[in-house]
Amino acid sequence: MALGWLIQRTSTGEAQLAQQAFDEVRASGALVPALWFPEIANTLLVFERAKRLTVYNSTAFLSDLARLQIEQDDAPSTLAQTRWMDLGRIYRLTAYDATYLELALRTGRTLATFDTRLADAVRKAGGRVFGDAA
Numbered sequence: 001m002a003l004g005w006l007i008q009r010t011s012t013g014e015a016q017l018a019q020q021a022f023d024e025v026r027a028s029g030a031l032v033p034a035l036w037f038p039e040i041a042n043t044l045l046v047f048e049r050a051k052r053l054t055v056y057n058s059t060a061f062l063s064d065l066a067r068l069q070i071e072q073d074d075a076p077s078t079l080a081q082t083r084w085m086d087l088g089r090i091y092r093l094t095a096y097d098a099t100y101l102e103l104a105l106r107t108g109r110t111l112a113t114f115d116t117r118l119a120d121a122v123r124k125a126g127g128r129v130f131g132d133a134a
Contacts, residue, residue, distance in 0.1 A: 001112040001130070002036075003043055006061045007052070014114060017131045021112045024130075029069030031109060033099040037072070040065070073103055091121035101125060 002025075004018030024030075044058040080102055087105075088098040097118045104111040104127045111122050112130035119129045 001114055002040060002065070004114065005064075006057070007047065009114070017114075021130055024112075025068055025070065029071060030112075031071050031073055031103065031107060033073050033103050034077070035096060035099050036070075039096070073107075075103075075106070087121075087125070091124065093118065093121055097121070101127070104128075 001018055001021050004014065005022045009015040009018055040062075044053060044061065047053040048055060048058055080099070083102050084095050084098040087093060087101050088095050091098070091101065093101065097115065100111055100113065100118060101121055103109070104122055105125055110128040110130045111119070113119050113122075122129050123132075
C-alpha cells in the first residue's frame with residue numbers, strides 16, 4: 001500500500017484508499033516487519049529499471065518515508081519463523097506475506113494491503129484489513 005503513495009493506482013478506489021492509509025500513517029505511525037524495508041527498496045529499483053521512476057523519485061520517496069513514524073517490529077525472527085511457516089501453509093501464502101499476517105494477528109493491528117490473497121487470509125484468520133467496513 002505504501003507504494004501507492006508514490007505510484008498512482010489505476011483504480012480510483014485504490015488511489016483513495018492509499019491516500020487514507022497515508023493520512024493514517026502520518027497521524028498515527030505504523031508498525032512493519034523488517035522485511036518491509038528491503039521490499040520497498042526492491043520495488044523502487046524495479047520501477048527505476050523499468051523507467052517508471054527516476055533515481056530522484058526513489059530518493060525523494062525514501063526521504064519522505066523516513067519522516068513518517070514507521071517502526072520496525074522488534075520480535076525475534078527466530079521465534080516467528082515457525083509461525084510464518086504455519087500461516088503460509090494454512091493460507092497458501094509466501095513466507096514473505098505470512099510475516100505481514102503474523103504481525104497483524106500478533107499485534108491486533110489492521111493490515112493495509114492491495115494484495116487480495118493476503119487480505120483474504122487476514123480476514124479468514126480473524127484480522128482486519130484497512131478499508132474494510134468496521
